[in-house]
Amino acid sequence: MVSHPIQYYSPWFRWMSAHGWTLRVFFLWDFGVVKKTDREFGRELAWDVDLLSGYEHEFVPNAARDPGTHHLRGLNNPSLNHRIQQWKPDAILVFGYKYVSHLKLILSTDTPLIFRGDSHLLDVPAPRPLKRGLLRCLYARFSAITYVGLANRDYFRTFGVPEKKLFHVPHCVNAEHFVASESNRAQAVALKESLGLSGCKILLFAGKLIPKKQPRELLAAFLSTDVTTGDAALVFVGEGEELAALRQLAATRTDKLVRFLPFANQSEMPSRYLLANIFALPSRGPEETWGLAVNEAMHLGVPCLVSDRVGCQRDLVTDKETGWVFSVDTPDGLRDALHRAFADIDRDAEGFRQRVAARIAGYTYATATKGLALAVQHAVAPSGRVV
Known part of the structure; x- marks a missing residue:
């Protein structure tokens, strides 16, 4: 039922x-x-x-x-x-x-x-x-x-x-839907070029732009990181009540690469995840029960950055192994996790991909x-x- x-x-x-x-x-x-x-x-x-x-x-x-x-x-x-x-x-x-x-x-x-x-x-x-x-x-x-x-x-x-x-x-x-097929990869490459982000490391948020998922906090943390401008970008995919505030905040920092894409239906989501070097779900809740978007991203080999309030964290995301974890109660915890994530991806992208694939294989x-x-x-x- x-x-x-x-x-x-x-x-x-x-x-x-x-x-x-x-x-x-x-x-x-x-x-x-x-x-x-x-x-x-x-x-x-x-x-x-x-x-x-x-x-x-x-x-x-x-x-x-x-x-x-x-x-x-x-x-x-x-x-x-x-x-x-x-x-x-x-x-x-x-x-x-x-x-x-x-x-x-x-x-x-x-x-x-x-x-x-x-x-x-x-x-x-x-x-x-x-x-x-x-x-x-x-x-x-x-x-x-x-x-x-x-x-x-x-x-x-x-x-x-x-x-x-x-x-x-x-x-x-x-899992059969979330695969890195030739078609999905081609769509991702074309989309990345259309956004002017070729060569950038991309941090992706995909889902409902609502307060409990903390998209505004994610944007603020990204804008405050010292990642080299032009080397990293934040892409939001989705819609919701926070969208206008996000656009307004992003407009205050034209030196940072922030892009917004509309809601993507299920057939489009594999290509959206393939944009990403890092997928973020920084939710505070309440009722961020599991976070199935993390499963989707991991099936495509993408390591995930999540808060300690996301239900799947203990099962799927081990800090510095299959992604990065931050405490929502730690000041600047999200910003520091972002900094570590971009540094780790520079150093060991393939290692993260392999560990992510091994972890999600049983799901x-x-x-x-x-x-x-x-x-x-x-x-x-x-x-x-x-x-």
Whole structure:
């Protein structure tokens, strides 16, 4: 059960279906395949890759007055439980819990439940006793819990999930899409030339230009570094509420190379990552859960600079091995990390590329599916069912 077709998950469902799994995906909303406004990008959006073929699925009618994932009642699908039970599944994989339809299913079904979420406690206050108690009760309803990485695992342990119910199902993207093909490389070279950045080392930010991702702090840090002017550039790809302020700040320093590119859809993203020598995700949060853009960049061999509040940091980004890590609580931490990153790329670009490729190699749909299979086996075992 998933809120809507998501570019990271739909290829996984297709992969599972092609490798012997019998599954049906119940979508609760049609965002992603029908053009709708994305509140954080501030524009209408529909993904330009196939999100629906190759696996069995259905869209459950959503009765919400204001459909969406931005509030509790945004996913309200009265027929969901009946439709799922008609299919008679051995187990139900539930993505998230913060919506009416999710809670109704979690609290009422007798079918074994498996949970998937990517929350962590890296940038939120310690949970209050009431919330801690409620979530302990909620997670106790699940026969198995999948965790995407170490920070997510710590989160579930905080809310009382026993070790025996935890299964590692790493966060993945479609590795077959994020490849350095001849076409993607040619697009990147042409784009770099059009931006007047041939010969420059490029620091890339790609995503929603919103405060929690700290694009303004990234720009300020870049402008304050002593990297040789003309040798390094910062490129932003995306849109959002911070865009105007970023352009205004960049205009104050015409001696620094800063470029802005519009939102890029999925088919364009490989060429955008191939622009980069360094990819940055300096988020402070709250709720910068994992950072799947880091997976995407790493599949293309790009080392990443991230804050210590990004959920994937402990799993994917080891300082001076596969990228660079800074503490958001350290004054000038981001600026200093940028300085180290540009110096390291000058010295050992190929070494970083090789270490990045080795680290991300295990973050595939095949690996995730192996972990999910163990979770399903555990979930159905008490009832004597066999998968």
